[in-house]
Amino acid sequence: VHRAATAAEVLPELVLAVIEGESRFDRFAISRAGAQGLMQLMPFWKGEIGRPDDNLTDNATNLAYGCRILQFYLQREGGALHAALAAYNGSSGSRRYSNKVKSAYRSHWRREPLDWRR
Numbered sequence: 001v002h003r004a005a006t007a008a009e010v011l012p013e014l015v016l017a018v019i020e021g022e023s024r025f026d027r028f029a030i031s032r033a034g035a036q037g038l039m040q041l042m043p044f045w046k047g048e049i050g051r052p053d054d055n056l057t058d059n060a061t062n063l064a065y066g067c068r069i070l071q072f073y074l075q076r077e078g079g080a081l082h083a084a085l086a087a088y089n090g091s092s093g094s095r096r097y098s099n100k101v102k103s104a105y106r107s108h109w110r111r112e113p114l115d116w117r118r
Contacts, residue, residue: 001063008067010074014114015039015067017105018088021097028057033090039066080118 001019005012022040023029035042036056045065046054054061070088077083085098102116 004060004063004067007064008071010067010071011112011114013109013111014101014105015063015070016109017101018066018070018085020104020108021101022089027059027062037062037066039063039069041065041069045069079115081114081116082118 001015002012005015019025019038022035023038025038027038029038029040030036031040033042038059039062041056041062043056046052046056049068050061050065054065056062056065070084073084073087074081077087081102082095082098083092085101086092086094089097091097105114
């Protein structure tokens, strides 16, 4: 987690909170929508930022993709955590998912404060 998060310039503890919210650390998790792995990535991302034969349940691959995707949404949303996390999860306009990640971050992973006000 640290390697992929650092490479993407994303806080590793935030990534851990996302993983907790997405898959509960089950690298073989597959959602009803088809999202795969620790960070619950949709297979279409392979065509966007990877290769068609990439294995999204491989931890290193999943983390590299997921951290880059999270970085993209954080940059696009100007660092607004709720909006970026909702975009990551595909639930824009709702704070349900981002509140879940926020709770995990504050309960288990917090090392430094994050601005959740936006």
